[in-house]
Amino acid sequence: MSFFLSFKEIWRNKGRYLLFSLVIALITTLVLFIAALAGGLSKANREYIDNIQADLLVYQDEADLIISASRLDNDILTDLRRMEGVADAGGIGFSSATVVSPLVEDGIDVSLIGTEPGRPGNPEILDGRALIRDRANEAVIDTPLAESLGVKPGDQIVIQTVQGTEKELFDLTVVGLSGSNQYFFQPAVFTPIQTWDDIKPQDSGARRSARVIFNIAAVQFYGPENIDSMIPVIERNIDGIQAVDKQTAILSLPGYTAQQSTLNTQQAFTLLIGVLVLGGFFQIQTIQKIAQIGMLKAIGTSNGTVAGMTIMQIITISVFGVVLGVVGTLLISLGMPQEIPAEFNSGAILGAIAALLIIGPIGGLVSIRLALKVEPLRAIGL
Amino acid sequence: MSIALTTDQVTKIYGEGSSAVTAVDRVSFEVGDGEFIAVVGPSGSGKTTLLAMLATLLRPSSGSIKIDGQDLGRMKIRQRTRFRRQNIGFTFQANNLVPFLTALENVELMLRLNKSLNKDGRKRAKEMLDRLGLSHRLNNLPNQLSGGEQQRVAIARAMVHEPSLVLADEPTASLDTQRAYQVVETFANLIHEQKRAGIMVTHDLRMVTYVDKVISMVDGIIDQITTDRDSIDSMANTIQTTPGSDVLVEEKANSEPEPVSPEISR
Numbered sequence: 159m160s161f162f163l164s165f166k167e168i169w170r171n172k173g174r175y176l177l178f179s180l181v182i183a184l185i186t187t188l189v190l191f192i193a194a195l196a197g198g199l200s201k202a203n204r205e206y207i208d209n210i211q212a213d214l215l216v217y218q219d220e221a222d223l224i225i226s227a228s229r230l231d232n233d234i235l236t237d238l239r240r241m242e243g244v245a246d247a248g249g250i251g252f253s254s255a256t257v258v259s260p261l262v263e264d265g266i267d268v269s270l271i272g273t274e275p276g277r278p279g280n281p282e283i284l285d286g287r288a289l290i291r292d293r294a295n296e297a298v299i300d301t302p303l304a305e306s307l308g309v310k311p312g313d314q315i316v317i318q319t320v321q322g323t324e325k326e327l328f329d330l331t332v333v334g335l336s337g338s339n340q341y342f343f344q345p346a347v348f349t350p351i352q353t354w355d356d357i358k359p360q361d362s363g364a365r366r367s368a369r370v371i372f373n374i375a376a377v378q379f380y381g382p383e384n385i386d387s388m389i390p391v392i393e394r395n396i397d398g399i400q401a402v403d404k405q406t407a408i409l410s411l412p413g414y415t416a417q418q419s420t421l422n423t424q425q426a427f428t429l430l431i432g433v434l435v436l437g438g439f440f441q442i443q444t445i446q447k448i449a450q451i452g453m454l455k456a457i458g459t460s461n462g463t464v465a466g467m468t469i470m471q472i473i474t475i476s477v478f479g480v481v482l483g484v485v486g487t488l489l490i491s492l493g494m495p496q497e498i499p500a501e502f503n504s505g506a507i508l509g510a511i512a513a514l515l516i517i518g519p520i521g522g523l524v525s526i527r528l529a530l531k532v533e534p535l536r537a538i539g540l
Numbered sequence: 541m542s543i544a545l546t547t548d549q550v551t552k553i554y555g556e557g558s559s560a561v562t563a564v565d566r567v568s569f570e571v572g573d574g575e576f577i578a579v580v581g582p583s584g585s586g587k588t589t590l591l592a593m594l595a596t597l598l599r600p601s602s603g604s605i606k607i608d609g610q611d612l613g614r615m616k617i618r619q620r621t622r623f624r625r626q627n628i629g630f631t632f633q634a635n636n637l638v639p640f641l642t643a644l645e646n647v648e649l650m651l652r653l654n655k656s657l658n659k660d661g662r663k664r665a666k667e668m669l670d671r672l673g674l675s676h677r678l679n680n681l682p683n684q685l686s687g688g689e690q691q692r693v694a695i696a697r698a699m700v701h702e703p704s705l706v707l708a709d710e711p712t713a714s715l716d717t718q719r720a721y722q723v724v725e726t727f728a729n730l731i732h733e734q735k736r737a738g739i740m741v742t743h744d745l746r747m748v749t750y751v752d753k754v755i756s757m758v759d760g761i762i763d764q765i766t767t768d769r770d771s772i773d774s775m776a777n778t779i780q781t782t783p784g785s786d787v788l789v790e791e792k793a794n795s796e797p798e799p800v801s802p803e804i805s806r
Contacts, residue, residue, distance in 0.1 A: 159652055163638075170640035170681065449635040456597060456632070457697075458625025458653055460618070534597050537632050538588055538709045 159459075160466025167467075168474060175471075178439055179479040185432040186483020186514050187490070189425055191500065193510040194491070196421035198499035199343075203417070204408045206271065206341035212278045212376035213385050215407045216247075216392070217400045223410035225252055228373045230399070237396045238377055243388060245380045248277025249351055251372035253358040257347065258316040258327065259307045265318065266306060268299075269341040272354020278376035281348055286311030286334030293352035297330040303345035304335050311335060317347065319359045328357045342411075343499070377401070429513055436521030440472060444525040451529055452536030461530050468526045469519065476518030480511060544704050544737030545571040545594065550603035552589050552760075563589040565760040566603065571705075571753075576731040576738040578748045581757035587741045588709065590757070594739065595628055595707050596620040608704045625653050629698030629736070631727075633710035636694035637682040643669060643693045644678040650701040661700075668696040672726060688719035695727050699734060706731060708740040712747055724750050749776040 168175045207215075216238065221228035230249060238247035251272035256265040273279040275289040281298060289298055297315065299307075309315055309332050317328045330349065339346040349357070355370045379388060385403055392401045402410070409415050444451070451464055494500060552564040564586040571577055579587045592598040593605060596612050605612045607627060615623060624630075629650070637646045647665040651657035669678060672692040682690055691711055698706050708727060712720035724740070728750035731738035740751065748754045754766040754775060766772055 162652060166645070167640045450638060453632060453635050454638070455621075456595065456624075457630050457650065458621055458628070460621050463653075535592055537630075537635070538592055538595075538597070539633075540588060540592055540598075 159463050160470055163463070163467045164470035164474065168471060175475055179475055179482055181435060181439075182432070182476060182479025182514075182518075183482035183486055185428060185435065186480050186511075187487045189428050189432070189510050189514060190483065190487045190502075190507060191490075192421055192425045192428060193506045194487075194500035194502045195498075196418055196425070197503040197506050198501035199417055199421070200414070201501045201503075202340045202343040202499050203411055203414050204341075206269070206281075206339040206346055207404060207408050207411070209281065209337070209339055210250075210279055210376050210404065211282075211378065212248075212404065213379045214377040214389065214392070214401045214403060216375040216377055217373075217402070219398045219400045221400070223400065223402060223407065224412060225373050226412075229371050230373065230375055231369050231371055234396060234399060235375055238375055238392070241392060241395060243379050243381075243384070245378045246278055247375050247377045248274040248279040249370070249372040250279040250374050250376055251351060251354050251358065251370075252341065252374075253319070253354070254342075254344065255347065255357070255359070256318045257303070257307060258318050261308055262306065266303065267344050268303065268317075268347045269344045270317065270319070270354060270358060271339075271341065271346050271348050272351040272358070272370075272372060273348055274351050278378045281336035281339050281346070283334045284337055286332070288334055289348060289350050292350050293356070294350055295328070295330050295353060296333045296350065298334040298336050298348040299332055300338050300340070300345040300347075301335045302338050303347070304332065306345075315347075317357060319357055321360050326357075374407075425510070429517055432514065433517045433521040436472070436476070436518055437524050438521075440468065440522045440525035441528060443471075444468065444528045447529075448532050449536060451532040452534055455532065455534035456537035464529050464532075465526050468522060468529050472518045472522035472525075476515055480514045483514075484511065542573050543570050544573050544575075544608060545739075546604075546606045547594070548604045548606075550590070550593060550600045550605055552586070552593060552598065553601040562760050564593070564600075567757075567760075567762055568603075569755055569762065569765065571737040571739060573704075573737055574732055574735040575753065576728050576740070576751045577753040577755060578751040579739060579741045579755045579757060580743065580745055580748065581763070582743065584759075585757040586760035587743075587757050589760075591707055591709055591739070591741045594705070595630060596624045625650075626701070627704045629701070629703040629706040631691065631694040631698045631706075631708045631711050633713035637690055637697075639682050642679045642681055643674060643685065643689075646682070646693055647696045647700050650697055654701050656701065665696070665700050668700050669693070671730075672696055686719070687715050688723055691715065691719075691723045692726060695723070695730065699730055699736065702734070702736075704737060706736050706738045708738070708742075710742055710744075711740060712742065712744055717746075720744070720747065721749075745778070746776050748772055 217223055218228040218230055235247050235249050238244055253270045254267060255270040256267050258265045273289065275291060280288055283298065284301060289296055304310065307315060311332055311334055313332050314329050315332055317330055318325050351370055351372060389401045393399060454464060491500065491502060548568050550564060550567045554561045554563055567590060579590060581587045593600050600613065638649065641649060644665060647669060648657055648662065651661040651665065669675060672695065674689060674692055677685060677689060711723055711727065715723060724747045754772055755762055756764040766775060
């Protein structure tokens, strides 16, 4: 009965309900884009850290979990590898560089990441081979970067870094391609740790250390089940370090938490606006229908049927609006410029859709209550 | 003729203490199957409150109402809603129809509510509308119908589920004289033919022409019950022959009647 009445009302007032579905569709599009933007920005910032095959990341104690401020050397790595339960540890160095290419004006800014061949920190190879020597003019690069540069394994790329105040160019042979490994919003170029140390940007007049100084160490355990218990053991046994799991490391990336919480707040407020808009619409609808609801109750329609009718309308309009919004978002995303870092992550999108579907009934609660409170006596003007 | 409705000393008091107002005061009457009665009286006479109690929308403060032998006072809210749906037909002076349902769907609504919309029910709904001269309006929405047509659809809806009692609240209030006569005549014919108990609340004494009994209420009490045909006709004609009412009579004579199936015309 509820379905019949709600369907007929929607069908016979198609224009009005379609218009409202479009409002929901626009809210859906906005929520999904914010979710995609949050996902894209998050990925662009954390992707490499996410992908590191490691159970713990180790920082210099005074660095406050800021990668660029952390300085570690080989002694730390040696100590880490000697720890009981540690399977392996690898040093990782981070800096920025530009890949010069005739295909791209001004080049492509990249994260230049130094890793120890064969140790934790190296990316998974999709094509070609991994880095094998500590010092070699070789690189493994992201597949998306390779596509932008039009290179494949065996080709050469030119890396430009600032040495003092001068720009210097370094030729590297691409030996392998990895999946996407963005770090700090830039695609990654992996080089052996000593090569990285040679070509990374240097301050003017800086003394080049005899030992390679890198930023963090990636630690793998034999069994990952006791990460939490290993952290204090490692920190107690090795001076001057701080060990954290990857999630903590990601949350400590500069600007990451602030950026994500800003976007999440925007998303929450958009959903709140959705609740208010839906609530307002259905409340006005119900107020306009008070005489009609009174009449329906006077002829014997139960409160359950009246509430069911309102709920079904809310659900129908919400689902239709959300579907329209999802389709619209999909179409817009197909034509979206690559520069916009939107990442349609299925989990986040499904979460946003679930939230959008929940706000309908929440927004409609007031109108359902209003409909239930209508007295059948209204039908006879009492 | 068996008794469909009995009211015994029905009283309704609004408010308490010094602010208490007695809207209906010890009202007792009976209505038999196939009997059509009018409850008349000026504004504030208690006729609408009485109708609300008969429709199970209000509980009497005291006294009892029995429809088909069932005491309404003993029913809980859900039971009353179900009873109303199954045993009572209702037409109102305005907002009678569901605006997004066609004439046929509005009539079928009572059958749907009672979960009795089957092939026979559909046939009965169509026949009812046909008999009321609306066979060409089955698929029209209420806003495509005239006021008189809407009232006739409401009458069909009030009777399609074969209730024991049919209530009409000022069914002619929004109609012109000609259409008002047609609607009440149609209503009366169906009540008589289908042996339902019908009660019409109206302030328009001209409409009592078609009823079998007139209950006149004043200040919540029954002032007079008129059953004599001549007295009822006299009551209706008094209004038509009073000064200033000749316009209504002239309107009735000149206006084109709406199509009504011949077998239900008197």
